[in-house]
Amino acid sequence: MSRLDKYMPRTVKRGPDGEILKTSAMIASIAGADQRTLAAPFGEALVKCAGSDERIVGLTADLSKYTDLHVFAKAYPDRFYQMGMAEAVLMSAAAGLAREGFQSWATTYAVFASRRAYDFICMAIAEENLDVKIVCALPGLTTGYGPSHQATEDLAIFRGLPNMTIIDPCDAEDIRQIVPAISAYRGPVYMRLLRGQVPLVLDEYGYRFELGKAKMIRDGRDVLVISSGLMTMRALEAAKALQKDSIDVAVLHVPTIKPLDIETISREAGKAGRMVVVAENHTVVGGLGEAVAGVLMRGNIRPPAFHQIGLPDQFLDAGALPTLHDRYGISTSEMVRAIRVWQG
Amino acid sequence: MASTHPSNVSLDLRAWRIRRHALRMGEVQGQGYIAQALGVADVLAVSYFHALTYRPGDPEWEGRDRFLLSIGHYAIALYSALIEAGILPEDELETYGGDDSRMPMSGMAAYTPGMEITGGSLGHGLGIAVGFALGLKRKKSGRFVYNLMSDGELDEGSTWEAAMAASSHRLDNLICIVDVNNMQADGPSTQISNFEPLAPKFEAFGFFTQRVNGNDIPALVKAFDAARAHTGAQPRAIICDTKMAKGIPFLEARERNHFLRVEADEWQKALDILDAEKPQ
Numbered sequence: 203m204s205r206l207d208k209y210m211p212r213t214v215k216r217g218p219d220g221e222i223l224k225t226s227a228m229i230a231s232i233a234g235a236d237q238r239t240l241a242a243p244f245g246e247a248l249v250k251c252a253g254s255d256e257r258i259v260g261l262t263a264d265l266s267k268y269t270d271l272h273v274f275a276k277a278y279p280d281r282f283y284q285m286g287m288a289e290a291v292l293m294s295a296a297a298g299l300a301r302e303g304f305q306s307w308a309t310t311y312a313v314f315a316s317r318r319a320y321d322f323i324c325m326a327i328a329e330e331n332l333d334v335k336i337v338c339a340l341p342g343l344t345t346g347y348g349p350s351h352q353a354t355e356d357l358a359i360f361r362g363l364p365n366m367t368i369i370d371p372c373d374a375e376d377i378r379q380i381v382p383a384i385s386a387y388r389g390p391v392y393m394r395l396l397r398g399q400v401p402l403v404l405d406e407y408g409y410r411f412e413l414g415k416a417k418m419i420r421d422g423r424d425v426l427v428i429s430s431g432l433m434t435m436r437a438l439e440a441a442k443a444l445q446k447d448s449i450d451v452a453v454l455h456v457p458t459i460k461p462l463d464i465e466t467i468s469r470e471a472g473k474a475g476r477m478v479v480v481a482e483n484h485t486v487v488g489g490l491g492e493a494v495a496g497v498l499m500r501g502n503i504r505p506p507a508f509h510q511i512g513l514p515d516q517f518l519d520a521g522a523l524p525t526l527h528d529r530y531g532i533s534t535s536e537m538v539r540a541i542r543v544w545q546g
Numbered sequence: 547m548a549s550t551h552p553s554n555v556s557l558d559l560r561a562w563r564i565r566r567h568a569l570r571m572g573e574v575q576g577q578g579y580i581a582q583a584l585g586v587a588d589v590l591a592v593s594y595f596h597a598l599t600y601r602p603g604d605p606e607w608e609g610r611d612r613f614l615l616s617i618g619h620y621a622i623a624l625y626s627a628l629i630e631a632g633i634l635p636e637d638e639l640e641t642y643g644g645d646d647s648r649m650p651m652s653g654m655a656a657y658t659p660g661m662e663i664t665g666g667s668l669g670h671g672l673g674i675a676v677g678f679a680l681g682l683k684r685k686k687s688g689r690f691v692y693n694l695m696s697d698g699e700l701d702e703g704s705t706w707e708a709a710m711a712a713s714s715h716r717l718d719n720l721i722c723i724v725d726v727n728n729m730q731a732d733g734p735s736t737q738i739s740n741f742e743p744l745a746p747k748f749e750a751f752g753f754f755t756q757r758v759n760g761n762d763i764p765a766l767v768k769a770f771d772a773a774r775a776h777t778g779a780q781p782r783a784i785i786c787d788t789k790m791a792k793g794i795p796f797l798e799a800r801e802r803n804h805f806l807r808v809e810a811d812e813w814q815k816a817l818d819i820l821d822a823e824k825p826q
Contacts, residue, residue: 259684283680285711286707286710286711286714288707288710288711290669290673290703290704290707290708291673291676291704291707291708291710291711293673294670294672294673294674294677294704294708295673295674295676295677295680295708295711296677297674297677298673298674298675298676298677298678298679298680298681299677299678299681299684300677301662301663301674301677301678301681302677302678302681302682302684302685303681303685304681304684321667321670322670322673322704325664325666325667325670326663326664326673326674329654329656329664330655330656330663330664
């Protein structure tokens with residue numbers, strides 16, 4: 203456990219310019235200072251879909267502002283349902299509306315959907331294979347508020363659920379393509395959400411989202427990073443940095459965690475001579491890393507080495523997000539450091 | 547509102563037949579939630595042969611009232627009502643609980659025509675009913691959503707989340723029926739987690755609330771009529787006090803009858819008692 207003794211007195215921590223280091227606001231953007239961003243890509247994309255699809259309704263449990271659903275609520279007030287801070291009835295009502303022919307988009311934080319509302323998602327939505335989209339903010343380690351808000355195991359929880367499609371988008375470009383794609387799909391989807399000012403990265407790579415498909419974002423000879431969510435953005439930054447060390451890194455983005463694109467993963471991991479590194483904003487238990495390991499084992503695919511970059515099997519610390527990303531190894535600099543070490 | 551079943555068959559006879567179907571199904575498995583089925587038979591008779599609008603040959607007809615069975619283990623009771631309503635065939639009755647049956651022990655939407663939801667994980671029905679009711683309102687449908695739940699489900703926090711949401715959204719098309727038989731898995735419900743006084747709770751949550759003897763058919767008819775005719779923009783609750791195993795005195799007398807074990811020869815004895823009491 204990394205936690206310090208609570209009876210040990212502390213002093214103020216200061217940055218290089220003497221400034222006090224603060225916990226970022228719960229809803230702080232994960233964008234770097236010099237990154238291009240797009241505001242509320244989920245809310246904007248949903249409004250666009252709803253314009254041509256009368257079936258779409260939105261529900262939330264007192265978190266419309268913090269899940270960007272307020273954009274939809276403003277555009278379509280009569281198609282928006284405020285369910286109160288009550289995740290059980292949020293999911294149950296989403297199921298009931300789906301049974302009446304509507305496509306329910308239910309939003310909350312990932313911790314509350316995965317932990318508190320699991321039984322309702324399982325029995326009312328997944329078991330009946332209903333057309334409900336569950337869109338959840340604060341996935342993995344994207345807040346410094348501690349375990350109550352850090353959904354470090356949401357993918358592990360939902361991977362075991364039959365019928366559930368699981369999406370972990372990288373950036374605003376991913377999100378604005380994913381929303382119409384999963385709306386066109388009839389069935390339950392759990393989507394991790396990046397909200398507010400969301401980094402815009404993948405548009406530079408001519409990226410096209412396809413449900414259930416992994417996409418090679420850049421190729422490379424030495425290392426294959428298989429990543430999802432914001433770790434794809436970090437992997438692309440790391441790949442650029444590692445060029446200086448003459449380490450050639452390929453990045454395979456896997457936005458659909460389930461069903462997993464076994465074919466593409468097997469093909470890319472099977473190419474000779476490339477170390478495989480799976481990177482995810484999630485505990486190393488039960489997420490993309492172990493899913494890929496299973497694919498490789500079952501397919502008798504043996505890369506020269508296999509490593510995981512992900513969160514440790516612990517309740518994580520509270521604090522400032524950049525500090526925590528460094529501490530738990532999911533910052534770009536820590537990723538670069540790890541790959542250098544593994545490359546010897 | 548006219549029933550879709552204009553019929554000369556009395557509600558007493560409907561309830562009697564529902565009990566008889568349930569006993570025959572119980573006999574197949576030799577055990578089960580037969581006491582609940584016997585207890586709630588009158589409520590189901592009034593629901594399916596007085597209150598609900600539906601087409602037996604078209605269970606998914608858009609113009610139907612929705613009847614949600616939150617208590618999945620009461621499936622034996624609902625199958626009996628669905629058989630009596632002509633939605634399920636009587637000749638499948640003996641498949642109850644068997645492999646590949648359309649009538650599994652716990653009610654599931656994908657298995658059974660007329661079973662609107664997958665119940666069984668208790669405390670789900672009322673929340674799902676909220677979604678149905680919102681959906682029907684969106685479609686400007688005049689149909690009602692009925693949710694049948696047990697007193698044990700009052701222990702679940704999700705029931706009260708849903709009650710608050712139903713009231714907050716002024717769902718006057720939602721009728722929640724609570725079967726109070728005061729028996730759950732570990733014993734008498736009021737001793738497990740005391741939900742009394744119950745009617746004031748629903749009233750405080752904003753429901754138009756009635757409490758009736760759930761084995762008194764005329765009282766039930768009056769309550770269902772009042773719930774449907776009420777003009778307040780609020781959800782409705784009908785709390786039905788029922789007697790476990792109603793109609794079969796030697797089963798009524800069993801102290802622990804949540805999951806009844808009935809000896810092989812006792813099924814015939816129960817059927818004989820019922821047959822001797824056949825109403826007109």
